[in-house]
Every structure is written in structure tokens, then in C-alpha cells.
Amino acid sequence: MKTFRILFSLLTLALGPALTGCASMGASSTEPLLSAAGFRVKTPETSTQKEIYATLPPYKLQRGTHQGKTFYAYKDEKQGVAYVGGEEEYQKYQQLAIQRRIAREQYEAAQMNRDMAYRWYGAYPPAYYGRY
Numbered sequence: 001m002k003t004f005r006i007l008f009s010l011l012t013l014a015l016g017p018a019l020t021g022c023a024s025m026g027a028s029s030t031e032p033l034l035s036a037a038g039f040r041v042k043t044p045e046t047s048t049q050k051e052i053y054a055t056l057p058p059y060k061l062q063r064g065t066h067q068g069k070t071f072y073a074y075k076d077e078k079q080g081v082a083y084v085g086g087e088e089e090y091q092k093y094q095q096l097a098i099q100r101r102i103a104r105e106q107y108e109a110a111q112m113n114r115d116m117a118y119r120w121y122g123a124y125p126p127a128y129y130g131r132y
Contacts (some may be wrong), residue, residue: 030059031083034074034099037093039085053082061093 035041044053056062058077063070072090074083085093 029100030061031072031076033093033096034061034083034089035087037085037096038089039072039074039083039093041081043081044082056082 042049044050053075056073056075058075061072061074063072065071072085072087072088072093076083
């Protein structure tokens, strides 16, 4: 039963944003948030872009400055692309990440409350609690 709850929790977290209209979930949960925040997906094409891309650490959001403007880049090594955005997109990404964390914490709290209520009111048979 515990395994089922864990799988259900993971499935809900993975499919929740896709079902509510956010970007679809990929191998990581960062890429969909970046896309939803307005980051643009760029494939390095010129030799200079390829050199810069090669120096970026994979799967980590990096801050940089170009011609006096701040930008953020995230290297998705598996897809061979970079997510690039400015300060506005970064702020939106931060908001989305906080909202996702709050939603996950609320969901986990609701699951714990439900589990405790079941135990309190005896909804499960004694075998569920390890007593025969």
C-alpha cells in the first residue's frame, strides 16, 4: 500500500502541470518550468555559440552579462540545447518554482492528514497496521 501511495504521488507530481496546461514534463522538472516562464530554446549553431555551450555546466541555471544586459542560460546536455532568458523570464521561473514547491508541500500534507485520519478512524483492517 505504501508503494502504491509513493507511485501515485510521483505520478500526480509528474502529470499535474501537464494536465493543468503547463509545459509537458520531460526527464527533468526544470525544463518545463523554464519554458513556461518564457525561456527560449536555442541550439548552438555558430562556432562561438558551440564554444560557449561547451563551457556551461549541464543542468544548472547560469547567470551572465552580454553588452550590459543580464541573461540566464540552462544547458540541457541530453537534448543538445540551451534555455536562454532575461531577467523577466528568470523572475517568472522563480515564481513558478515557488508555486510548484508550495503545491507539492500542500499535497504531501494532505496525504499525511488522510493517512492519519484513516488510522484514527480505523478505516483499514488490523493487518494493514502490522497487527494480526
